[in-house]
Amino acid sequence: MASYLVRRLVMLAATLLVSSLVVFAGLSAAPGDPLTTLSGGRSLPPQTVALLVERYHLNEPFLVRYASWLGGAARGDLGVSIQLRQDVSALIAARAGTTLGLIGYAALIVVVAGVAAGLLAALRPGTVDTVVVAATAVVVAVPPFVAAMALIGVFAVGLRWLPALGDGAGLWDGVRHLTLPALALAAAAAAAVARITRTSVREELGREHVQTAVARGIPYAAVVRRHALRNAAVPIGTLTGMTVASMIALAAVVERAFGLSGLGATLVNAALSKDFAVVQGVSLVLVTAFVLVNTLVDVGAALLDPRITLGGRS
């Protein structure tokens, strides 16, 4: 276990280093000189140019520039937005809450709705099972931007139950404004979790130890909870964790669709307006979060199921 953790930790460090290098290298890979990229083609007064050259060490070799950028990033200094004339880290701090709330809300929906639907299908063969299987087969293929349009059309414009746009003010209003976006983000993932819950609970219910427990007269609910669901927790947990990780990138889609001012929407706007410092800063934060969540999922699965560390890499 210890050697597995060490290996994961080394991999985590390497992954973070490489992804930060990719984020930074974009500046040098861009056509034209980095100064043009940083200014997004805007013409800047000479003192600003001098400031940018000094700040990004543009007269130094690539690795020196990278090292100083990474050092700054580690200290929370991600540069200044050309467009918004604001510190990128301050911008990220102001926008991260919306994205975190959105992903947390969506993750809750995925776990509760996904596991409940999957369990229902696994325990009630026949009509219920067929309905869940058919419904999830369709929903799993609905990408978030289509789900967003359908939800806005039905619940915001048609039925007027929930607001379609904006962040809302205060806790209750904020939750109301996040409900449709979270549903749009969670729909496909919840369907996927429902399907894997159904499959793995069915598989566990057919195992000998579960059959033995049933034959011994242990109440069926307890058998399901203690034996079937607990053993099915590894695939369910892994898939849930992976979908939450994927939401870090996909949150941008629903933020755009619902006009939320989260990190993803900030990244898209920055990419559209060529505000490169913001693109770098937000990409770095999102990639780091993505890598961290994936590592946590792997380690969590290994803690739950020792076979994984014994098996090593496939």
Added chain:
Amino acid sequence: MTGITVARRAGAGTIRRAGLGPLGTAAAGVVVVAVVLAVLGPALSPADPNASDFASAYAPPAPGHPLGFDGQGRDLLARLLEGARTSLLGPLLVVALSMAAGTALAIAAAWAGGWLDAAVSAALEVVFAFPGVLLAMLVAAVFGPGLGAAVVALAVAYVPYIARLLRGAALAERGKPYVRALEVQGAGALAICLRHLVPNLLPLIAAQATLFFGYAMVDLAIVSFFGLGVQPPDADWGVMVASGRSGVLQGYPAEALLAGGCVVVLVVAFNVLGERLPGAAGAGGRPWRRTGLRTGRRTGRRGGAA
């Protein structure tokens, strides 16, 4: 020696998988119809997809215009047909690029073994870090928005997943007696790889390509939805969902839902087909190992394993 001996992790289902089944056949039919419509698009089109007439903005279906009009008074059917072309061509390019690179990497690593294999495997683990959509946004910020940049970015992001999947199969194939026999006969490594390994891996490659086509379609549509892929006056399903957003808010959801519906129908078809192709057995594996795409829509295959 030339018999098809595909590495299958699970022996069961070999015979059952010989045919596509009714659902698989229907999925194949959907794909064929979509391709035909995309190719014949301009010939079937009832109107110029970019001709706008603000007098008929959001107008309902009329004779000669079976789906009605969008917010700028452009014919929706014409735009859907026109959009089918970029929406299918983009994923095709992504899949072709990433499959070629992924297969080459996987076979090179499996063939050489030793430190090269270890290095490639370690590098692939590290490159896993980038979700495709995020990489596409970064590339669009650097090189400017456009379909080309998005295609290259997604292809790069998919290569590690494909190479990892195929490396295992290539390794199993490399260990088979016929490869040793060919080596003894003096056949060159490149010839064995190209003439025997690749053809024997082809069913697996085809099944993966089909599944990744669906993922690429969604990811490209997302990038175009952001305004970073196909550029607006051009019709594309992702662009149409984005431009249909204001229509949805005003109570005219036709454009966004039709374009989104096209994406959903084709993604379902590609998922169903990919799971039913003869090479699909390699994709299942043990449920606790990740075998799929980590950026999002891999979930379709996972869930569909039942």
